[in-house]
Amino acid sequence: MDSQDRKNVAMMGCFRSGTNFAKALLEQNYYCNVKNNVFGWKHGFLPIISSDSNASYSFDYDKAFFITKNPFSFLFSLFKYHQEVKRNLKAPLIFKNFIRSKIIVFDQANPRSPELRFSSPVDFWNAMNWNYASHKDFVHIRYEMLIEKPEFIINKAAEKMSLERTSGNFFVPEKKVKRINDGEVLSKADDYQTKEAFDKSSYLSHDYMASFDSDDIRCVMKELDSDLISRLGYSELIASLKS
Helix, strand or coil, X not given: CCHHHCEEEEEECCCCCCHHHXXXXXXXXXXXXXXXXXXXXXXXXXXXXXXXXXXXXXXXXXXXXXXXXXXXXXXXXXXXXXXXXXXXXXXXXXXXXXXXXXXXXXCCCCXXXXXXXXXXXXXXXXXHHHHXXXXXXXXXXXXXXXXXXXXXHHXXXXXXXXXXXXXXXXXXXXXXXXXXXXXXXXXXXXXXXXXXXXXXXXHHCCHHHHHCCHHHHHHHHHHCCHHXXXXXXXXXHHHHHHC
């Protein structure tokens, strides 16, 4: 299939939610091009454009999805990203303070980037994922299920997006995936991966919960939007994690 015949798939998701992993799975197993920044920035809000705006709601994509991590996994991953990468976020560097303090989000690659301000990383998770889930045409993928059953989950998502399967064996990245920009040329499976090992068992066994004491868990639960948790299919998992 020629590149021009591939469907353009828009992708959205918070930092550290598995966007690049999902992109690798879709592009290597289906005839599609997964686009990061169709709506402006893949880690930003979907815009609200009024009928009399100078901007127009004409975005170039055929299908779209968003991906989420459960809030506890997300908080742990986001803090680790903040500590190690030190990009795109302004927030405390001590975990207990991090989950309780305001967080500023921006695109560090853009010197003119505006900033988004949230009362906490939990507020960030609530606000962004509510925004994504409100789009009636978006397919939702849960990262936890994706790494547990990558072929089954991505096939279900691809079916909802009417994507055509490529020939050959199903590809699943065995290493950590790279941070990928739309301008990069990715022609083979290795182009998506780093040389670092990826241990999915730490997610499946919820090892990240060791970073949260009982006060931390209560703090997170107090701020989480219960309607959103239910809407995204996390109610059962959250109940087990907080117990």
